[in-house]
Amino acid sequence: MSWLPCGLYHEHYREDHAWWQTTFVKGKMLLLAIFAIVILPYLDLVAPDLGPYLLNIAVILLYTILAASGVQLLIGYCGQVTLGHAAYVAIGAYTCCLVLMHGPALAAMTNDPNPIVRTLAALFSLLMKAGLLYPAGIILAGLAAGLWCVIFGLPSAKVKGFYLIMTTIAGQWITVEFFITQYVSQIGGRQQAFTVLPEHFTIGPFTIDSDRKIYYLGLALVGLVVAVTANLLRSKPGRAWIAIRDNDIAAEAMGVNIVAYKLLAFFVAGAMGGLAGVYWLNFNYIISPEHFQWFWSLWWVGVILIGGVGSIQGTIFGSMFMVLVMEGLKALIVPLSGAFPELLDKFLFIKEALFGLAIALFLIYEPNGLAYRWWQLKNYFNLWPFSY
Amino acid sequence: MDTEEKEDISREAPVQLEVDSISISFGGVQAIYNVSFQVRKGEIFSIIGPNGAGKTVTLNCISGIYKPDRGRIIFEGQDITKWPPYKRAEAGIARTFQKIELFSGMTVLDNIRLGRHVHLKSGLLSSSIYLGKTAREEVESRKFIEEEIIDLLEIEHIRNKVVGMLPYGLQKRVELARALALNPKLLLLDEPMAGLNLEEVEDMARFILDVNEEERWKVTCILVEHDMGVVMDISDRVTVLNFGQKIAEGRPSEVQQNPEVIRAYLGDVEDLYATRR
Numbered sequence: 001m002s003w004l005p006c007g008l009y010h011e012h013y014r015e016d017h018a019w020w021q022t023t024f025v026k027g028k029m030l031l032l033a034i035f036a037i038v039i040l041p042y043l044d045l046v047a048p049d050l051g052p053y054l055l056n057i058a059v060i061l062l063y064t065i066l067a068a069s070g071v072q073l074l075i076g077y078c079g080q081v082t083l084g085h086a087a088y089v090a091i092g093a094y095t096c097c098l099v100l101m102h103g104p105a106l107a108a109m110t111n112d113p114n115p116i117v118r119t120l121a122a123l124f125s126l127l128m129k130a131g132l133l134y135p136a137g138i139i140l141a142g143l144a145a146g147l148w149c150v151i152f153g154l155p156s157a158k159v160k161g162f163y164l165i166m167t168t169i170a171g172q173w174i175t176v177e178f179f180i181t182q183y184v185s186q187i188g189g190r191q192q193a194f195t196v197l198p199e200h201f202t203i204g205p206f207t208i209d210s211d212r213k214i215y216y217l218g219l220a221l222v223g224l225v226v227a228v229t230a231n232l233l234r235s236k237p238g239r240a241w242i243a244i245r246d247n248d249i250a251a252e253a254m255g256v257n258i259v260a261y262k263l264l265a266f267f268v269a270g271a272m273g274g275l276a277g278v279y280w281l282n283f284n285y286i287i288s289p290e291h292f293q294w295f296w297s298l299w300w301v302g303v304i305l306i307g308g309v310g311s312i313q314g315t316i317f318g319s320m321f322m323v324l325v326m327e328g329l330k331a332l333i334v335p336l337s338g339a340f341p342e343l344l345d346k347f348l349f350i351k352e353a354l355f356g357l358a359i360a361l362f363l364i365y366e367p368n369g370l371a372y373r374w375w376q377l378k379n380y381f382n383l384w385p386f387s388y
Numbered sequence: 389m390d391t392e393e394k395e396d397i398s399r400e401a402p403v404q405l406e407v408d409s410i411s412i413s414f415g416g417v418q419a420i421y422n423v424s425f426q427v428r429k430g431e432i433f434s435i436i437g438p439n440g441a442g443k444t445v446t447l448n449c450i451s452g453i454y455k456p457d458r459g460r461i462i463f464e465g466q467d468i469t470k471w472p473p474y475k476r477a478e479a480g481i482a483r484t485f486q487k488i489e490l491f492s493g494m495t496v497l498d499n500i501r502l503g504r505h506v507h508l509k510s511g512l513l514s515s516s517i518y519l520g521k522t523a524r525e526e527v528e529s530r531k532f533i534e535e536e537i538i539d540l541l542e543i544e545h546i547r548n549k550v551v552g553m554l555p556y557g558l559q560k561r562v563e564l565a566r567a568l569a570l571n572p573k574l575l576l577l578d579e580p581m582a583g584l585n586l587e588e589v590e591d592m593a594r595f596i597l598d599v600n601e602e603e604r605w606k607v608t609c610i611l612v613e614h615d616m617g618v619v620m621d622i623s624d625r626v627t628v629l630n631f632g633q634k635i636a637e638g639r640p641s642e643v644q645q646n647p648e649v650i651r652a653y654l655g656d657v658e659d660l661y662a663t664r665r
């Protein structure tokens with residue numbers, strides 16, 4: 001193993017299949033991990049104001065990465081444009097929320113006349129005793145969101161491009177504005193928003209109730225999603241997705257079952273959205289249909305357009321860009337609002353206008369996204385000073 | 389090449405593919421009408437004919453991209469007429485395209501890897517964790533690609549290049565590599581020589597003969613080609629299509645002298661030998 005990539009030779013195929021191939025890159029990743037795991041969450045010990053503020057931004061960033069990962073998988077890798085991903089995030093959030101809210105009641109129904117309910121009750125009380133109700137909620141949320149996404153991916157078997165975009169938009173309205181607002185939110189007969197107390201978010205002995213723990217959970221979920229994506233992309237399903245994106249006729253002629261692999265992509269992308277929904281619930285303790293409006297579906301597409309379509313780093317860079325720019329905007333507007341109070345009223349408007357502008361500028365000047373620029377920069381320094 | 393041996397194949401080997409009076413029309417255009425032929429195991433079977441004769445449409449019917457309006461296609465005893473293309477690939481039919489259809493954003497290696505798709509067993513879970521089974525399978529598949537295909541087709545130097553950037557001749561070769569990665573029993577080649585220079589044509593002909601003759605491969609080939617020199621040289625048998633109908637079939641020497649074939653090529657005998665578009 002060498003330090004510099006210009007003289008990189010592998011002796012085994014396995015090394016050439018590895019994520020990080022040089023000691024240098026492995027070192028870089030280690031430093032990044034130390035920063036993310038040790039330094040950032042404990043920054044408040046030395047900087048009591050800045051630390052929590054940064055941690056909060058990091059949580060929003062992790063949520064954005066989680067939500068955009070599914071969009072990246074569908075659009076960037078499988079070529080299936082989705083403009084309704086907030087629907088699957090919502091399904092994930094509501095599934096987990098319902099499990100946490102009604103799980104204990106269900107667990108108590110051990111004397112129900114219906115044997116199915118009794119079995120479920122026994123199962124849930126077991127889960128509760130083991131402190132695994134929340135993990136079960138997370139898994140169910142992923143499954144439910146994945147299957148939900150498959151339903152709206154079904155038309156992709158027959159239609160492409162514009163028509164598929166229309167179905168995913170329809171999915172958004174049907175799910176959030178109709179199904180969740182009209183029916184799911186009415187469960188329990190209370191008002192629109194559901195709240196879950198922090199103490200319900202327990203994984204075994206841990207309760208995910210402090211900023212730091214929420215941050216760690218997000219880090220774990222993002223780590224999982226990124227690792228799964230990276231692994232899928234270097235094996236059979238991921239290659240099939242990319243093949244479908246690049247040339248579906250050739251892919252099918254080479255033995256790829258197009259419909260099955262498209263639906264698999266919808267499932268995985270939906271499940272990732274579901275995890276994002278769970279995370280949203282965990283750091284807000286409250287959900288309502290307004291949290292999953294169509295704007296967010298567009299926002300996550302914007303994230304991958306800016307970060308780079310068809311690149312995992314692209315998802316991360318795009319999320320960073322969007323989150324940081326929004327924070328910067330807030331930081332700019334709040335002090336200015338003393339002099340111009342109307343700025344605060346117009347914040348939403350400014351945000352959306354700026355979002356549109358950013359996407360337009362990126363499409364014109366940086367169509368390959370930030371990830372490509374980063375790659376260029378890296379190549380330049382890798383071979384520096386003989387980089388021509 | 390030993391012509392004696394080749395003639396034996398076309399008489400004695402079992403029938404691998406039977407195309408039984410297929411017809412297909414697009415709108416008003418009758419692209420092929422009542423075409424039948426049998427391809428025997430181990431043959432190089434060529435389909436020739438003027439532009440628009442229906443050669444590509446015939447291959448598309450065999451690989452499943454088009455479904456014939458009438459007629460049947462039987463592969464190794466199974467009626468595959470209604471099968472979708474991916475199932476035919478799983479059964480061992482691979483192809484290349486007249487207009488190159490590579491995954492242009494992927495590297496050469498990844499294009500060829502996709503050709504292994506039907507042989508890989510990893511599902512969603514195992515691929516997600518990429519431990520044990522999947523990692524092992526990927527290494528095995530890589531080994532197969534490196535040792536059997538990249539070596540054979542002499543493309544070591546471009547394995548990590550993005551396909552879209554490669555010159556045309558190499559792209560044609562990568563397409564062949566991807567089809568071979570499927571380890572096919574039957575290989576459909578749609579004008580593999582078109583647009584190649586003389587040296588590349590010779591290489592390509594050599595590769596086709598290699599995979600056809602070598603013990604390791606023994607792939608049956610259906611070749612659609614305008615380069616009559618190559619067709620007459622390497623084919624065991626030739627079928628001639630004209631305006632969607634079969635007008636002749638036989639060994640290269642027979643077909644060459646068939647008056648109807650000569651008429652189809654505008655009476656220009658030269659054409660039979662020198663067509664190069």
Ligand SMILES: Nc1ncnc2c1ncn2[C@@H]1O[C@H](COP(=O)(O)OP(=O)(O)OP(=O)(O)O)[C@@H](O)[C@H]1O
Pocket residue numbers: 414417418419437438439440441442443444445446486
């Ligand atoms: N998808 C399609 N829709 C309409 N017409 C088609 C289609 N595919 C083929 N055809 C028509 O069928 C006829 C046969 O076409 P085909 O591509 O098989 O010719 P070919 O023998 O391969 O010719 P070439 O040597 O030019 O490749 C042509 O008239 C063509 O226009």
Ligand SMILES: [Mg+2]
Pocket residue numbers: 443444445486
């Ligand atoms: Mg053709």
